[in-house]
Amino acid sequence: MARNKFDIDENLESPFNLKHFRRALVYIRRQQKPMIIAFVLSALSAGISLSAPLIMQHIVDVTIPAKEKQSLVWWSMLMLGTIVVSVILATIRSRMMTRVGQDIIFDIRMDLFKHLQKLPFQYYDDRPQGKILIRVVNYVNSVSDVLSNGIINLVLEILNLLFIAIFMFAVDVKLSLVILAGLPIFMGIILMIKTKQRRGWQSISNKSSNLNAYLQESISGIRVTQIFTREQHNEETFTRLSTNYRSAWMKTMYYNFLMPFSVDNLATLVTAAIYFVGLLAIGPKEATFGVILAMSSYAARFWQPILNISNLYNSFINAVSYLERIFETLDEPVTVNDVPGAKELPPIQGRVTFDDVTFAYDPGVNILEKLSFDIKAGESVALVGPTGAGKTTVVNLISRFYNITGGKILIDGHDLSEIQLRSLRSQMGIMLQDSFIFSGTIMDNIRYGKLDATEEEVIAAAKTVCADEFIREFEKGYMTEVNERGSKLSQGQKQLISFARTLLANPRILILDEATSSIDAQTERLLQKGLNELLKGRTSFIIAHRLSTVKNCDRIMYVSDKGIAESGSHDELLAKRGRYYKLHSAQKMEATV
Template sequence: MARNKFDIDEELESPFDIRHFRRALVYIRKQKTPMLVAFALSTLSAGIALSAPLIIQHVIDVTIPAKDKGALVFWSAMTLATIVVSVILATIRSRIMTRVGQDIIFDIRTDLFKHLQELPFQYYDDRPQGKILIRVVNYVNAVSDVLSNGIINFILEILNLVFIAIFMFAVDVKLSLVILGGLPIFLAIMLLLKTKQRRAWQAVSNKSSNMNAYLQESISGIRVTQIFTREDRNEGIFTKLAANYRKAWMRAMYFNHLVPFTVDNLATLVMTAIFFVGLVAFGPAEATFGVILAMSAYASRFWQPILNLSNIYNSFINSVAYLERIFETLDEPVTVSDVKDAVQLPAIRGRVTFDNVTFAYDPGVNVLENLNFDIKPGESIALVGPTGAGKTTVVNLISRFYNVTGGAILVDGHDISQVTLKSLRSQMGIMLQDSFIFSGTILDNIRYGKLDATEEEVIAAAKAVCADDFIREFERGYLTEVNERGSKLSQGQRQLISFARTLLADPRILILDEATSSIDARTERLLQKGLNELLKGRTSFIIAHRLSTVKNCDRILYVADKGIAESGSHDELIAQRGRYYKLYTAQKMEA
């Protein structure tokens, strides 16, 4: 559970290797046609640009000594033309690759979101939301350029080096060898920096993830922060996290800047060597001034691709840390999913059987052990007991939000692990303890689980749970826009809207987890009248701490000691004078 803290770095569970990059090629191949076009344009542009030094050499060694003004104008126009054409081709290529980069971002982000929606509750139990969000947004943005422009630029710069080398050796072999003399030094430095760079950018990834996790947590809990005047303390925590990020970033940038620093200095040394060798060692007899100028231009052009390659390499090293995180998320196993030969669950009547069920969130720590009960279709079942006993766990298992550790859960005799999740959950209405409201209209929120529901059906569901009156008090009624988590609504209003959303689906099995916990006593009494009608013919599981709300259930299961400690109707359990009796009596006295 260490990863569930904002101040703990997430260690990668497998080291990066080339297979990660090969996986990224899946997204690149989808864009191969526009990338090939962009590559062709880049190659043509580079070839045209490389002709400029040859024109300069010819002008200095031939045209100017001959005092041929017409030829000088012609070659000047040709030089200008090479620049204009190169710029035009580069602009077209840039537009193509901008679109390619955004398409790659779209594909990766879509795959991530789809996978995140399929991951089990356990995944979200173990991680702060901020550490998940940063992977979908920031990390995908960080790798897009490397996976689009980076690939083309890498190949292009290699070709540039080859073309430049050909042009250089065509002009002067000895001076070309001088230019190549700096390469061994550059390669040695790059090898020394490679591992340190990767580790430095992994640290940046960790610190960024930690800061993002705390920021998200702080925003979500801002009301609690201000109630308990924790602003100064929280600012101190965030400042420390931001300082750690800044330190990691500065270290990573230190290694990044060493590469262009090395290239610039090597390029300067090589340029100096060209003039020294050409003018002093060889002399005008072996190297004309035009040749030396042309070679110096090629030297500059030769080291520019190397600088570009080093920047691409830097970007690749930076992106490696993000690719690792992205693929780590995509590799998270979907432990709760349809088995290979899963079948459609037919229309159910609502019989639910727990057959020797054992369950543990963490290995070896059982929450439920050898749990057995059989619920008949249409029965209303109350789950009561102390906090943490496993009441919510029972209903989560019926919905198959988690897989059982042992035993089986049957619905109408069908093992729910062998049926498709959609066919199971589509016949269940589940209202969890957290009444989550999505941004949008109240109408959209109630219709969330049944998109084809008519407005009349939505209103009928709202009336049944006593939500219609307060909804109509809003200026726009059911078309009232609400914010994420329903911040404009009271907790009770949010629960009533969630209740209407659940009931609209017309489920055969209804699960209500603390459904009336934030509703006042008057509204609860009104709601109970509607519920009594709605529960008819449905198997229902109701979790409630206020025992007055479950007195009329067909059966009450007292969950304790990793199983069912007591079972019976309200009157039967009161007569037993056991745990339920003590709990009920204590609540009555408090009231």
């Protein structure tokens, strides 16, 4: 399925079944104590409120005809008391369930976030960020009330129906049967529309996800949009996605509102039937006015839980479509993970060995085939070659961001597939091509990879990469707040801060992927002095298109044709007059133009 597009609906990997809902009960059990208390309070409130029609019947049939004024006052106060107590209990229960609902949201969202932290790069390569975010935020919000209040309310409404039925039959059997006569019609309506409702909510989920994905993409690329004056085109796309969402919503609401519409009309017909049967068919001798009045009240009360259950059913159908998405995410396999019995990688020297390594992002389309090389500890290696040849792939495999298709990768003789990821990556310093800056202070960003670093260590790292000077030009220096992705910083400044962050971790293996691509030539020369000192004793892999930055590396490997086409020092490769020589000559010619 083509998932990495905002205008393609996400089809579920598997159909929904009750196992999904049973899994949701795990979160409910964590809150079972307050939910039980809330259930008891609700039951007491419902039971007390059900006594009101009986009190009213007694007042109409006994107290008023007997003209017992004192008794009328007491019965009225009793009826008022039942209402007040019922409201108080319901209020306490409502507050408790609000907290329970928020706790359930917190638990589900934390489980999702923890799982997302472990998923491999491949998962994020295949999906728009917006379609991931909506599951963690919107979908979790949508299911919380059903998993908290919904479960309790469903049980309560069912019990309420039973209690009301008992009270009804205790008052009058024939009129009770009249009230129950509408149930078969109601059940038929449910069976008729339930499948269409579920499909409708799945469609809403898809269109909402598409809309959110495009909105996130548009915000992230707003600068490009305005540069190329694409506002009108983007507005048309957003209008189309919004229209699709609106159409899906309106179609689903048609079936959604059919339930309360049916209940309201059935309740009205049943109430009319009570007066017809009670006054005409049965007669006033068998059914007093107080009995008919009480039964009409019970009829309204009987169909109110059914209306509530129908609304809960709608909410359940809605929640089902979101639970499917949530559990689909939680079921996403963590393919890059510690194998059972994985060992901790001891402090390393930094020898890196590729042994017949084959790798493919997509099955059958190999990026690397039977790649083999051996890098000694402390050796600096440059990876050069055409775009898309696999340079970044090589360093990603060293960090084990992806699983290899075949062969082995070893560090100091330890197979990466058999060691703990944390112990591997904690000894590596990686600066990716995209210099990501987090919201917070510059100090926090540099300290990100080593939280216990002192301010002196942070400043020393910044000085090494020539970042200290521009940082001190800010009014608050290292305490300067930067926005998400470092929008207040130039691209070169972001790279220098990322450089300091990587170097502060003091790694044994250092990976620099186009680390100096956004730094001017003068700053690069200053930076090179600090790097030359820092790279001593560390194994380093440097990816760069500008060959001037890698000519001093111990080894240069030209990546092409799914492997290493050439390997050697700068002078050795020039002497071969092969691909590296042609690349070097082309860049030299461009520099003189």
